Amino acid sequence: MFARLENNFVKEIFTGDILPDFHPDFIWMACPIGTYEGYFYDQESGEFISPDDLISLDDLKSEIKLKISSLRDQKFKDGFVYEGQTFQIDTDAQKDMLSMQMQFSIGNDSAYDGYWMDASNQPKIMTTAQAQAFLQAAFTFVKGLKGTAWTHKAAIDVLQSKEDCNAYDFTIGWP
Numbered sequence: 001m002f003a004r005l006e007n008n009f010v011k012e013i014f015t016g017d018i019l020p021d022f023h024p025d026f027i028w029m030a031c032p033i034g035t036y037e038g039y040f041y042d043q044e045s046g047e048f049i050s051p052d053d054l055i056s057l058d059d060l061k062s063e064i065k066l067k068i069s070s071l072r073d074q075k076f077k078d079g080f081v082y083e084g085q086t087f088q089i090d091t092d093a094q095k096d097m098l099s100m101q102m103q104f105s106i107g108n109d110s111a112y113d114g115y116w117m118d119a120s121n122q123p124k125i126m127t128t129a130q131a132q133a134f135l136q137a138a139f140t141f142v143k144g145l146k147g148t149a150w151t152h153k154a155a156i157d158v159l160q161s162k163e164d165c166n167a168y169d170f171t172i173g174w175p
Helices: 057-078 091-105 128-158 162-167
Strands: 002-006 009-014 027-030 040-042 047-049 080-082 085-087 115-117 123-125
Touching (some): 057 162, 080 128
Antiparallel strands (some): 002 009, 002 027, 040 047, 080 085, 115 123
């Protein structure tokens, strides 16, 4: 088995026993079974190193936390479902909801139009009480997304090995 290297990274694997004549600019090295594209060839030791072994524990934790943030952000983009309709819950929608909540909190129910547009621009007709329940559901959803992200990141912080970090499933537990 042979690995074609570019800048000491495996770019291609040839599984034959005898290496045919390839272009002379290609660098081929005999490699052990279990070597794959993306491995690094350490010239000093003569060993092929898995990409997982190239990253420090702290860097891996940082990468996973970025993935958690990305998943949280995608869930915000996907919106939330309330009474069978999907509503936007991005930053602008949250500002609008907070504004409406502030109006309710000071007793200004007339600031509410009687409907809220869903993600497909269809109006959801609501009474003031229904709108307040809708806002509570939206704020609970936002709090749940942020809290789940914080919980997953805190769990990553306490892990002591790359194996544990790679095995941790941060895709569960989201609202």
